[in-house]
Amino acid sequence: MVWHFHSAGSIVFGRGAVDQLGAVAGRLRLKRVAVVADGVLASAGIVAKAVDPLRAAGVAVDVFEGGQPEPTVDVVRAAVERAATFGPDGVVGLGGGSNMDVAKLAALVLAHGGDPTDYTGENRVPGPVLPLVCVPTTAGTGSEVSPAAVFTDTANKIKVSCLSWHLRPAAAVVDPLLTVSCPPKVTADSGIDALTHAIEAFTATHAADMNPPPGETPVYQGKAAVSDLMAAEAIRLVGRFLRRAVQDGDDLEARDGMALAATLGGLAFSNAGVALVHAMEYPVGGAVHVSHGAGNGLLLPFVARYNLAERPAELAEVGRLLGVDGTADAAIAEVERLRADIGIPLRLRDIGVTADMLPGFAGKAFGIKRLMRTNPRHPQRSAEILEIYRAAF
Ligand SMILES: NC(=O)c1ccc[n+]([C@@H]2O[C@H](COP(=O)([O-])OP(=O)(O)OC[C@H]3O[C@@H](n4cnc5c(N)ncnc54)[C@H](O)[C@@H]3O)[C@@H](O)[C@H]2O)c1
Ligand SMILES: [Fe+2]
Numbered sequence: 001m002v003w004h005f006h007s008a009g010s011i012v013f014g015r016g017a018v019d020q021l022g023a024v025a026g027r028l029r030l031k032r033v034a035v036v037a038d039g040v041l042a043s044a045g046i047v048a049k050a051v052d053p054l055r056a057a058g059v060a061v062d063v064f065e066g067g068q069p070e071p072t073v074d075v076v077r078a079a080v081e082r083a084a085t086f087g088p089d090g091v092v093g094l095g096g097g098s099n100m101d102v103a104k105l106a107a108l109v110l111a112h113g114g115d116p117t118d119y120t121g122e123n124r125v126p127g128p129v130l131p132l133v134c135v136p137t138t139a140g141t142g143s144e145v146s147p148a149a150v151f152t153d154t155a156n157k158i159k160v161s162c163l164s165w166h167l168r169p170a171a172a173v174v175d176p177l178l179t180v181s182c183p184p185k186v187t188a189d190s191g192i193d194a195l196t197h198a199i200e201a202f203t204a205t206h207a208a209d210m211n212p213p214p215g216e217t218p219v220y221q222g223k224a225a226v227s228d229l230m231a232a233e234a235i236r237l238v239g240r241f242l243r244r245a246v247q248d249g250d251d252l253e254a255r256d257g258m259a260l261a262a263t264l265g266g267l268a269f270s271n272a273g274v275a276l277v278h279a280m281e282y283p284v285g286g287a288v289h290v291s292h293g294a295g296n297g298l299l300l301p302f303v304a305r306y307n308l309a310e311r312p313a314e315l316a317e318v319g320r321l322l323g324v325d326g327t328a329d330a331a332i333a334e335v336e337r338l339r340a341d342i343g344i345p346l347r348l349r350d351i352g353v354t355a356d357m358l359p360g361f362a363g364k365a366f367g368i369k370r371l372m373r374t375n376p377r378h379p380q381r382s383a384e385i386l387e388i389y390r391a392a393f
Contacts, residue, residue, distance in 0.1 A: 001208040003224040005271055006165060008134070008145040008172040011263065015256070017175040018049050018135060021092070022057025024171045028131045030090035032060040034083035034110075036103035037094045038067030044181045046137055050094050062086040067099040070159070070285060070292060072152045076105045076116045083110060090131040093169075096190060097141030097150070097292070100134045104149040104167045107132045116151065116162070122219055122370055125164035132169040137178045139245070139258035140190025140293055142197055142266015144172035147219050150292070158286035158364055163219045168270075176252070176259035184246045188342035189293030191242040191258055194265040195335070196296040198234035199304065199318055200275045201227050201268035203311040204374045212373070220273025220374050231268035232321055237261035239322035239334075246342045273374030276365070277303045280385065283364040288352040290345070297344035298351070301335045302392045303375075306384075308332070310376040348393045355393060362386035 012020055025033060033054060037047045042065050054061050064082045068075050079102050083091065088110070093103025105116045107130040112119075119125055134144035143149070147168045150161045182190070207222035223231075241257030248254070280303065281295040290298075308315060312328045319331030322338075345351050348358075359382075366372065366382035379385050 003207045003221060005226045006147070006168060007267055008168055009170040011145065011172045011174065013174045013260070013263065015175065015177050017173050018178060019053050021050055021133070021135070021173055022053040022059065024133060024173060025054055025059050025090065026057055028090060028133070028170055030059055030131060032086065032088045033090045033092050034086055034088035034106065035061055035063045035092045035094055036067055036079050036099045036106060037063055037065050038099055039065050041095055041137060046178055046181070047094065049178065050092065050135055062088065067095055067102055069096070069098050070152055071098050071102050072154050073116055076102050076151055079106045080109045088130065090133065093132065093134045094137065096136065096138035096186070097143045100136065100141070100143040101149040101151065103134065104129070104132060105151065105162065108162070108167065117153070119162045120160045122163045123217070125162070125166040127166065129166050133171045133173060134169040135173045135175070135178070136262065138182055138186055138190040139176070139179050139255070139262040140193040142194065142262055142269065144169060144174060145263060145266040146270035148270065152286055156286070157283070159282040159292070165219060172263065174259055174263050176255040179255050179259060180249055180252070182249065184249065185343065187249065188246045188344060189291040189297070190262070191238060191245060191293070192297035192300070192339065192342065192344055193293035194234060194258070194262040195238040195242070196277050196300050197265035197269035197274060198231040198238065199300065200277055201265070201272035202231035202235065202318065203307055203314045203376055204272045204275055205376055210373060218370060218373070220370060221271060222374060223272040227268045227272035230264040231272070232317070234261045234265035234268060235318055235321040237264070242338065243341055273371070275371050275375035276306070276379070279365040279368040279371035280361070280388065282368065283361040284348065284353060287357060287361070290351045294344055294351070297339050298346065298348065299392055301332050301339070302388050304332050304335065306388050307375065307377050348389065353393065358386055358389045358393065361389055
């Protein structure tokens with residue numbers, strides 16, 4: 001069996017890493033960069049922390065502050081319009097997954113034209129995009145190293161992703177100090193997203209068993225040696241540090257641990273794949289106002305239970321990594337405890353979902369074939385997914 005492992009072109013990690021943004025831009029020969037940020041980050045002083053080292057290195061900078069959580073395609077269009085007027089040679093995504101993904105899509109549309117909706121799905125990006133530098137300010141999505149960009153398709157009420165190796169950033173600059181101002185809810189939601197990435201990657205279909213349709217090279221290749229290592233360490237770090245980071249945002253050791261967990265989780269899932277939890281969250285996130293992380297955290301134990309018979313040993317290992325008795329049941333129970341301790345909603349009905357929505361959700365999730373393939377237990381009919389939604393309702 002042959003596997004590949006892909007990452008951002010380089011990763012600069014640690015407290016104060018953001019001060020090196022000018023040097024990073026210099027190595028990429030960037031002279032004019034468009035920064036994608038938002039008003040919250042501007043008020044928190046984080047935009048200045050990224051822009052100052054760029055300007056000090058002689059790079060011209062234009063900042064878009066219109067980023068929003070769980071961005072719609074209109075946010076992406078606005079970012080593209082603003083950047084096109086400036087004429088950048090590179091794009092910096094500063095923020096949580098939302099802004100980083102808008103930056104990726106802006107770098108794509110600036111290079112290839114058209115509309116973001118032209119590129120949704122897998123491997124539809126025709127070639128390299130503008131050089132991208134991603135600077136996460138949450139610890140969760142792993143978008144700083146991933147080949148994915150997600151936005152909300154408001155017309156079809158579903159979150160869609162654009163998945164291509166060309167969307168991996170040229171550089172990821174991960175500075176745990178940038179996450180210190182995250183309020184507890186953002187810390188919790190993004191942190192459980194990191195756990196979801198790591199568990200989905202660790203329990204995914206084996207790379208050797210993926211059997212992609214002839215002629216297709218899936219971005220998500222299934223679980224393999226390196227993705228397992230990274231996923232396991234991400235799970236261990238989340239188990240040690242997520243509660244602490246939520247309880248005390250100034251706990252720097254916990255912030256360091258979660259920043260590393262998020263990037264490692266991103267490296268794991270962006271090679272092995274995410275799976276049924278993400279497929280089931282996309283229609284939920286498109287229909288009701290819930291963050292991606294909270295939706296995933298809610299669904300995670302229900303999907304783990306569905307997958308249990310296919311992955312008892314891996315789930316038992318998840319339990320050991322989370323510091324509980326090494327059985328699959330103990331692992332799922334610990335995920336449930338963690339979810340409750342950090343304030344993730346426990347039931348779909350608590351976040352505005354109504355029972356009549358569930359069959360439509362199941363049909364949409366079942367339609368995301370690439371995530372059905374990566375899940376260790378392949379649903380044969382949407383009715384199987386409907387059962388999981390009903391359990392989580
Ligand atoms: N591309 C990928 O690989 C990938 C993977 C997982 C999730 N996602 C996407 O990422 C998005 C979620 O990203 P997220 O969980 O990072 O949250 P987010 O980017 O939506 O941010 C949530 C809120 O937190 C604020 N915030 C961010 N950093 C802050 C800080 N340091 N201090 C104070 N406030 C701060 C933001 O302004 C925003 O209001 C979703 O759209 C999801 O679908 C993408
Ligand atoms: Fe995610």
